[in-house]
Amino acid sequence: MSEPQNTGPQGPYPPSAEMLATPVPQAQQERSAAELRAAWAPPKGWRYVTAVNNSEIGLWYALSAFGFMLLAGVLGLLIRLQLALPENDLISADRFNQFFTMHGSAMMFLFAVPMFEAIAILILPALLGGRDMPFPRLSAFGFWCFVIGGVFVMGSLLFNAAPTAGWFMYPPLATQDEGPGSDIWLLGLSFIEIASIAAAVELIVGALKCRPPGMRVNIMPLYAWYVLVVGGMILFAFPPLIAGDFLFELERSFDWPFFDPTRGGDPMLWQHLFWIFGHPEVYIVFLPSIAIAAMVVPTVARRPIVGYSWIVLSAVGTGFLSFGLWVHHMFTTGLPNISLGFFSAASEAVVIPTGIQLFAFAATLIAGRVKMSLPMLWIAGALAIFTAGGLTGVMLAIAPFNWQVHDTYFIVAHLHYTLFGGMVFPVIAGIYYFFPFIRKKMLSERLGRWAFWLIFTGFNVTFLPMHLTGLLGMPRRVFTYPEAAGWGWLNMISTLGAFVIAAGFAVFVWDLLRPKGAQQQMPRNPWAAGTLEWSHNIPAEYWGARSIPHITSRYPLWDDPDLVARMDAGRYYLADSPHGHRETMVTSVIDASPELVQRVTGPTWITLLAALFTGGAFIFPTFHMYAPALVSGAFALVCILYWLWTSTARPPAHEMRDAGLGLSLPTYASGPKAVGWWAVWITMLGDATAFASIVFGFFFYWTSKPDFPPEDAPHAAPELVALAVLALTASWALTLAARQWNAAGRIGRARAALITAPLLTAGGASALTLSVQALEPTTHVYPAIIWALMIWVVAHALVGLIMQLYCLAGSLTGKLTPRYDADLWNITLFWHFLCLTVLVAGAVIGLAPGVL
Amino acid sequence: MRRDPPPQSDPDRREFREEAESLWRINLAPATWAAHFVTSYAIAAVVCAKAPALLPHARLALLLATGLALAVILWLGWRAWRQWDYRTTGDYTNALGEAEDRHQFLGHAAVLLALISAIGVVYGTLPVLLLESCR
Known part of the structure; x- marks a missing residue:
């Protein structure tokens, strides 16, 4: 294994009073400020609309x-x-x-x-x-x-x-x-x-x-x-x-x-x-x-x-x-x-x-x-x-x-x-x-x-x-x-x-x-407030904080009279940008101890394009123009994939980054330490809530209607539903196995799993689609809600399939390695939720009609 | 696979793990209220729609659920009270940046949330006590 032994923070933390009191040489202050200014400058002219600050x-x-x-x-x-x-x-x-x-x-x-x-x-x-x-x-x-x-x-x-x-x-x-x-x-x-x-x-x-x-x-x-x-x-x-x-x-x-x-x-x-x-x-x-x-x-x-x-x-x-x-x-x-x-x-x-x-x-x-x-x-x-x-x-x-x-x-x-x-x-x-x-x-x-x-x-x-x-x-x-x-x-x-x-x-x-150009320069902290936003720079700088301070109280500007001067001098963390990257600090959830220097993304057209095409996918159906909507949706997907591929979870050029005050921090994380993993987790919580709402609808009809499901209604084909659940669960298991094999350095096995899993996903989604073909959704609400559940699961399975292929491509091109496996962690998390969705949907489509 | 933690920060890490749980823990009492609320609503809705004759039994079941919910909240509140440790430290605001302050603050917040959750559960039981039929 080529994995470095220690990927955690190295060096003293928290900083001592002595370290904080040491002045920063003037030349270093100027150099690091210039680096930061260059890294965070907003785009000029008509490119201004591509800003993401x-x-x-x-x-x-x-x-x-x-x-x-x-x-x-x-x-x-x-x-x-x-x-x-x-x-x-x-x-x-x-x-x-x-x-x-x-x-x-x-x-x-x-x-x-x-x-x-x-x-x-x-x-x-x-x-x-x-x-x-x-x-x-x-x-x-x-x-x-x-x-x-x-x-x-x-x-x-x-x-x-x-x-x-x-x-x-x-x-x-x-x-x-x-x-x-x-x-x-x-x-x-x-x-x-x-x-x-x-x-x-x-x-x-x-x-x-x-x-x-x-x-x-x-x-x-x-x-x-x-x-x-x-x-x-x-x-x-x-x-x-x-x-x-x-x-x-x-x-x-x-x-x-x-x-x-x-x-x-x-x-x-x-x-x-x-x-x-x-x-x-x-x-x-x-x-x-x-x-x-x-x-x-x-x-x-x-x-x-x-x-x-x-x-x-x-x-x-x-x-x-x-x-x-x-x-x-x-x-x-x-x-x-x-x-x-x-x-x-x-x-x-x-x-x-x-x-x-x-x-x-x-x-x-x-x-x-x-x-x-x-x-x-x-x-x-x-x-x-x-x-x-x-x-x-x-x-x-x-x-x-x-x-x-x-x-x-x-x-x-x-x-x-x-x-x-x-x-x-x-x-x-x-x-x-x-x-x-x-x-x-x-x-x-x-x-x-x-x-x-x-x-x-x-x-x-x-x-x-x-x-x-x-x-x-x-x-x-x-x-x-x-x-x-x-x-x-x-x-x-x-x-x-x-x-x-x-x-x-x-x-x-x-x-x-109204124009305020003639107004004289205002004081830095006009309300004499105690919170960090009033350490801002006047005139404006785009870098956010000049250096990221170490905080020990609720109103740091009131409690620590030296804080702002030290921030300005670049005494604290990430005061520079040696490689010209935009970076911010990632800390732990409860105690905010430093964990990572996260590279953040800069100006781009791709988000604008992605939003335009996503807009098309939503706006065309208003006028029943489904073909343009599909095309627009496909373009949106391409834009989003390009955006993710080119700017997220790339293997960094430098494993560790000197964050200042003697602290050295890793520049890459996967799993629960990575912000991307948290974003997936939170998104999927919302997604699961939407799915739960549809399932709530199913049981709501059952309580509110004496004839739900209707006595003579055709049901989904049980063997096909079972097949779909099996295939999709197997696909989940393989995704999880791929993550573990990859982390253990068994890349061949991981790739094989990532080739088999999408096939299973496609098979499972097809089986679920076929299982409801005997039901006619316009005739009654029962077949309609079964179809709605089916569409929900199949749409998510397709997203899951794209994710599996994305990781396969990452593994083949070197974006995803045993050490740099954030993508695989994130899609596994998505698949945990998808697996749960499949099990619940399978039970509602396949078992509930027999029980109710 | 999670990689092994760096050896030098083992005690911190244990502490952190404990506390990672506790940001969830302040939500446990309100979550108990939510569970009690959803149970009350679901049982009342299903019984009134499918078998109104069973309502007396449902009311009894819901009173038991209230007892259970209050017991859980009481237990959570007592644990949080000990975590807050107000009687020993006399520190009411926990405004400092030490690990101990954070620990006691989370206890304090959990005590207060247990209190409001208990009030919520009691409120939610009043309809069960006062209304004898679905209509």
Whole structure:
């Protein structure tokens, strides 16, 4: 075996005070700074769009999400204009439906969730004293998917073809809707959901593996805790919606009756899948915004946060409890009262952790010496509005009250109070707080106060009366109402208020975008904050941290007065880039002890191309153009393979890298030490959740329908199902064996396994496809869901097959060796999940019909 | 095959392994709540859809499940309380960057999560106690 004996870190760690106090020679400082600057320089001119730096991608992401938010806000104004007077005919009923559907969809899918991703991508590496996210190209790919999908979905408004069934797309209205509106919603937003999952993977791995040395989990910034929780929630919340979209689109395109009760389907399944996504989603947008408050509050109180552990409790606790609330959107659907009781109880319980974090903020402010700043003003507004929204939430969690106000303007008032207070205000606070970090300029104090008071007043004038409008009986989503209803004056007040909000946003946007060239250079740490992002360089540098510090406390800038000077001098880790590579440090999950120097990827066109072709694969089917979609999908696959092959898990030229302070770190890792392995693990957790949602659908039909499966229904051929399960399990076993043989240096055997395994995979996938040929999916929901399970497994098996061939090619060309076997570790992990999927699907397709 | 760890860091590695488990461990009490919640929802849904007459038995079973869940949470909470070790150290915030602080912090967080999970389980049992029929 040629494997080196020791592939772990070598040298002293943690660094001693003496080592840190040793000055760095001036010549060395200048040389290493020049190296870093060259390695991290963003591309110039028209190549600027190929940038993948988190500072660029995060900024584009945030600006696009903000742009979509302004568009959706204009839709809101048009809605308010139409409703200002009774029997108004400013816009037609159909346009009105398009506008409220897109207002809600865009605010949720194109603003709230992407804004979290944008801000996190922008600031998380800096909070962690890092260089960049672990997978910059994945961020770029996610961003371009988001922009393409968002423009496509919003663009449909211009062609009068936008979806009209409301932002939660209930069947049968949405399944039977004429025109491409519903398809645009389903495919366009599924595409964006995939971008969200990509961002979640990136952020979780970033928070777990890319912290600076010494930043143990008990001292990491609270924002990182929130990012972890929210990333985890995305993994469990978005996949049910993706599974629902998959079933929904099969019904729209091929008439498979998942939600059609005349053929055994059930529209309630969509409601369940949508709200299993939809309710946690509220917390997915709320938690990261309140995380901004958790950064701003200690700074303005000029003391550490009170109750760090309590805030961690509230983030994690809310993350869990928020999954037990989804049926409170379905209180009027006739579920058994005892079931409603469970969800009502959980909806009340979630108030406890939510309240705890607000009390922790209040306690910090009381215990500190508050210096009222503009960001704090917005946080204070947020807390006031959110508390009001939370109180109506407690009312709504009580099922009998909910029955009274269901689908009235009371709901509209409640949700706007929670979202403005829980998301819009804290995010604007975050923009005021972090703008100096992002753009190295200050926003105007005077304009900021104008914007705040306009938006705060306008918001309450608009939405406070809506509680009353709702209690008086005005249903939501009506395009007009008779004068006799008596709601006219309330609606007029709301409309006037909406324009005050708009005026406030105009001031804010002007402040944000006005040229600030004449402004004098701002101080480096304008708020006198204690966290690492304020060690940034002014004027801006693209390298993230000048050197990656060793961290020993929660507020390092307050606790270690020498830290910034030492970072600037390049005293800490990775202060140089001797080979001109972009690199960041990978540390252990719990204690952040140094493990690896990870090479990260630089500017490229390939992510843009991959996103364009992936977009084609989603957008063409909207118009039933399946051949172009397939071609586009194939090109996307080629692009992604090229991207992976050329820039991931390549054998490094140098085994070890001198990281500074005497520490020498390996440059390659495979298995659980590698960031790629974690990314696969996290992705597959989300994938398994989507699969579980489809299996849930199967059993849901069984409980909700007396004749599922129907008595005389043909079933899948049991011997073919068994054959498929056997072949695919054998393929999994061979993949695992290939990894072990390869690591033991028996390359010939490993290659033989990687030749046999894809054949078995192909055979297994074919057998499973053949096993269901006697079933006709358009006739009844039973054959349809069996087909859906089959398609899911076969599609994953094809991906698994490509992975096996990829590793075979790697082994034959020297990309994959016994020492450099990260690819094989990653695909084995994929195959573990695939094997589990196959076993469950085989049991449901082959065994369940006999048992039920 | 995992490669052998470098010999010089064996004690650290043991410590790390123990603690790698504990980032999961703070999730165990909430996961118990989730299991209790899903069980309650699933049993109620299936019984009400297929055999409403069995509801009294289902309620009894769910009360037993509550007892089990609370016992598990109590046990987890007690272990976490010992890990936090507040009575001996008197350190409430664990704000420093030592391994001991991290260890106790994770205990503290787990204690709090056990508390909220227990409240969640009790809340989730109230419908079982108060409602005697599916409708």
